[in-house]
């Protein structure tokens with residue numbers, strides 16, 4: 001499902017610049033930012049309104065209109081390549097600088113990763129109307145006065161009867177190795193099916209997608225379940241294929257993860273949230289690895305076959321994310337995560353292990369918490385997201401190191 005707004009209502013977006021980059025933004029009519037705000041930029045559509053905040057001078061420039069959709073590398077050479085996520089803009093009339101931008105934006109709770117919607121957008125636009133007369137001289141010679149144009153915009157936004165989207169922050173990638181997502185999904189549309197037993201929190205995949213791929217990249221989930229990976233990829237403008245031994249919806253291809261029908265080195269990222277043992281009944285398919293106990297070596301042997309396949313289809317240097325949790329059943333602890341890590345190490349180079357808080361478990365009830373205390377065991381509180389990469393022929397470790405020799409003068 002695409003993360004399309006419910007309506008095509010005009011939204012506003014905020015960009016930032018500095019003393020150094022302001023002129024380039026205005027001369028090129030190009031607003032740009034780093035990959036951190038990539039998720040915001042790819043959601044900007046032609047016709048959305050844009051504002052430019054100079055962080056050094058504390059000015060807010062407006063009003064601009066996106067004349068195309070936001071995307072990476074519209075002008076590759078711009079800003080010395082530092083700001084690849086870009087949108088082409090056009091000023092609506094003359095450019096008006098508002099002073100005290102920080103106060104205005106803070107007062108209205110406008111941030112760089114929150115689309116500015118209906119009422120708030122109108123209030124912000126009105127700032128540009130009211131100050132226009134006393135504002136400093138416009139930067140460029142006015143073609144038409146912006147007052148009428150802004151007034152027109154305000155009226156069309158107010159008269160638009162379409163249902164308004166909920167104002168929602170566009171998530172920014174996690175900065176630590178501990179991730180805790182209170183909800184299974186994010187954004188305006190569901191991602192996967194939160195009723196599917198063992199559904200993956202969508203923000204895990206979102207973080208993987210934004211950390212390790214670019215828009216247009218090709219992502220594969222060999223055990224796709226209810227399709228969370230497909231939905232996240234669509235919303236984040238990646239191409240994706242999802243397989244599962246038992247297909248839960250038409251866009252998921254029925255396939256065994258131990259034989260993936262794709263060419264060698266053809267994929268930019270693999271994400272797998274595999275069974276953790278036989279704790280969940282996914283389906284009755286005889287080849288469902290979730291029917292094998294994680295207490296037996298067979299479980300790891302079978303999953304290893306899908307690791308080998310994932311390795312084969314991944315391009316060199318590209319990343320796999322494997323989500324896995326430990327097991328404690330009938331007084332027996334099985335370190336499933338460590339065992340999976342060991343097997344993955346046979347094929348991939350380790351990069352990171354993320355600790356993901358487990359929420360929404362069926363055991364997350366008072367009765368189970370009491371039982372855990374009374375009978376002296378623990379409920380599983382986290383899962384591992386194991387992040388590894390397929391080595392490049394010349395991997396970082398093997399690359400010849402540049403040695404800086406110090407020469408001493410003799411005598």
Ligand SMILES: C[S@@+](CC[C@H](N)C(=O)[O-])C[C@H]1O[C@@H](n2cnc3c(N)ncnc32)[C@H](O)[C@@H]1O
Nearest residue numbers: 198199200223224225226228245256257288289
């Ligand atoms: C934890 S669930 C995946 C959840 C999924 N990421 C989602 O968000 O809905 C594990 C999935 O592995 C699938 N599976 C088990 N054995 C498989 C196999 N041999 N090949 C492909 N998929 C398999 C199960 O059918 C199940 O849907």
